[in-house]
Amino acid sequence: MEEGTTKKYVGVPGMNSICKSLCLEDGVVARFGVTVGKMDWLQNGSSWSLTSLDGKDLGNFDYVVATDKNVASHKFSGLTGRPPPLDLSVFPNLSTMFQDIPVRPCFALMLAFSEPLAMVPVQGFSFYNSDSLSWAFCDSSKPGRVCLPPNSQSWVLRSTAEYASKVINNMGPRKPSADALAKVAEDLFKEFQATGLNIPQPIFIKAHRWGSAFPAISIGGDDKCVWDKSMKLAVCGDFCTSPSVEGAVVSGMTGASKILGCLNFPSGL
Numbered sequence: 001m002e003e004g005t006t007k008k009y010v011g012v013p014g015m016n017s018i019c020k021s022l023c024l025e026d027g028v029v030a031r032f033g034v035t036v037g038k039m040d041w042l043q044n045g046s047s048w049s050l051t052s053l054d055g056k057d058l059g060n061f062d063y064v065v066a067t068d069k070n071v072a073s074h075k076f077s078g079l080t081g082r083p084p085p086l087d088l089s090v091f092p093n094l095s096t097m098f099q100d101i102p103v104r105p106c107f108a109l110m111l112a113f114s115e116p117l118a119m120v121p122v123q124g125f126s127f128y129n130s131d132s133l134s135w136a137f138c139d140s141s142k143p144g145r146v147c148l149p150p151n152s153q154s155w156v157l158r159s160t161a162e163y164a165s166k167v168i169n170n171m172g173p174r175k176p177s178a179d180a181l182a183k184v185a186e187d188l189f190k191e192f193q194a195t196g197l198n199i200p201q202p203i204f205i206k207a208h209r210w211g212s213a214f215p216a217i218s219i220g221g222d223d224k225c226v227w228d229k230s231m232k233l234a235v236c237g238d239f240c241t242s243p244s245v246e247g248a249v250v251s252g253m254t255g256a257s258k259i260l261g262c263l264n265f266p267s268g269l
């Protein structure tokens with residue numbers, strides 16, 4: 001185990017507070033539980049018409065920022081049975097870039113212990129010699145986290161992409177059964193115990209599959225987003241820069257500055 005001193009930034013009191021506060025910004029109207037199923041470019045009005053997956057008209061928009069790496073990919077059809085929202089025949093120059101962005105899968109294991117792990121002297125660490133585990137972090141060490149029951153401690157462990165690929169190849173693309181996830185939880189927990197850090201039985205254990213956790217390539221280049229000025233479209237996300245929240249934020253800010261530039265607003269970047 002190697003202790004580092006790098007500063008880490010987290011949302012307080014939870015990771016979702018970052019998005020919650022963005023939703024409260026002036027002029028932001030957030031709609032949840034709606035999947036955009038179709039994006040039509042209206043040449044006459046020079047705007048976009050968006051339609052939901054269940055066929056509802058979502059309105060017309062001057063600019064669109066798309067954040068799904070499958071916005072123009074056959075993978076969208078695999079998940080929904082529908083063509084992808086963005087028709088690549090309208091964007092021939094983007095077609096090879098968008099068709100298949102490779103991803104690295106991951107399993108996350110959530111654990112809670114009735115007491116803090118006495119033998120683990122750090123708040124997070126990486127595994128360098130494990131086939132199945134890559135990273136562990138003590139969630140309770142983040143500021144503002146509620147410990148329930150009192151004195152309990154929560155940890156999140158991340159699998160290696162190689163372990164996740166092997167398991168997902170065996171279980172197939174369908175939603176994993178509770179038994180399959182319980183087996184993953186058991187495998188990963190055994191590996192955690194194999195550190196010899198005297199890890200007790202947890203009071204809560206649950207594995208979660210992230211089939212498309214981390215993009216394996218970056219398509220944004222120097223622009224850090226994909227921008228088509230004539231079609232007033234920005235495609236932004238971690239797959240344009242680097243597979244992290246920072247990568248996603250930088251890409252989104254660059255996309256926003258492109259749009260502000262067209263509106264003759266200062267970009268602030």
Ligand SMILES: Cc1cc2nc3c(=O)[nH]c(=O)nc-3n(C[C@H](O)[C@H](O)[C@H](O)COP(=O)(O)OP(=O)(O)OC[C@H]3O[C@@H](n4cnc5c(N)ncnc54)[C@H](O)[C@@H]3O)c2cc1C
Pocket residue numbers: 034035036037067068085106107108158210213214236237238239242243244245246247248
């Ligand atoms: C287990 C795990 C742990 C991680 N830990 C860290 C960490 O500690 N630090 C870190 O920096 N990063 C971490 N990451 C990576 C980080 O979460 C991502 O890099 C980041 O969330 C990417 O942001 P994004 O906006 O590009 O994409 P997303 O977060 O995927 O956001 C895209 C959004 O678009 C929505 N969307 C997609 N398609 C449509 C559609 N058709 N219609 C409407 N909405 C749509 C989705 O619902 C989603 O809300 C972790 C990732 C995983 C899986």
